Amino acid sequence: MKNSSLLAVLLLLVNCAGLQEAKSPEDAEAKRFSVIAHKAVIYVFREPGQVSLRKTVTINGHFMGKTGPNTFIREEVEPGQCRIYSEGDSELELDAKPSHLYYIRQEIKPGFPAVRTVLSLADEHQARAMILKGHLIDSSNP
Numbered sequence: 001m002k003n004s005s006l007l008a009v010l011l012l013l014v015n016c017a018g019l020q021e022a023k024s025p026e027d028a029e030a031k032r033f034s035v036i037a038h039k040a041v042i043y044v045f046r047e048p049g050q051v052s053l054r055k056t057v058t059i060n061g062h063f064m065g066k067t068g069p070n071t072f073i074r075e076e077v078e079p080g081q082c083r084i085y086s087e088g089d090s091e092l093e094l095d096a097k098p099s100h101l102y103y104i105r106q107e108i109k110p111g112f113p114a115v116r117t118v119l120s121l122a123d124e125h126q127a128r129a130m131i132l133k134g135h136l137i138d139s140s141n142p
Helices: 002-017 024-030 124-133
Strands: 040-045 055-059 062-067 071-077 080-086 090-096 101-109 116-121
Touching: 040 062, 040 080, 040 124, 055 071, 055 101, 062 071, 080 116, 090 101, 090 116, 101 124
Parallel strands: 040 101
Antiparallel strands: 040 071, 055 062, 055 080, 080 090, 101 116
8 A cells, every 4th residue: 555655656746747837938928818910829728636647739740748737838820720639549620710719628537548638629718717827838848
């Protein structure tokens, strides 16, 4: 029993230690929710209290970052079809429009033999509230 508890704590620390949170100017800028002419902006966020495993997110095959609980990723994309993929075999496709913001919730679901993820479009007001409490992940650090 003691060994399994110790192992669980170590796994939690290892997963959390790898998250690269962005510097506060970038975090503050992302939380302004600015619209960009000729581009779409996609936010992928995770709520606090979820499993601490980090999960990779890509857009159209390009690495965006690894999320953890209470974190988010912000990415500017060209308008058109976008395929957002989350490690754990979840994907979501959307037709990104210029000057639009999209909010995607990434949920971690326990499963056997492994956890899985679920991506879904989120309500703007709920998403902004979660993002304002969260931390921007540095997408330049795979």
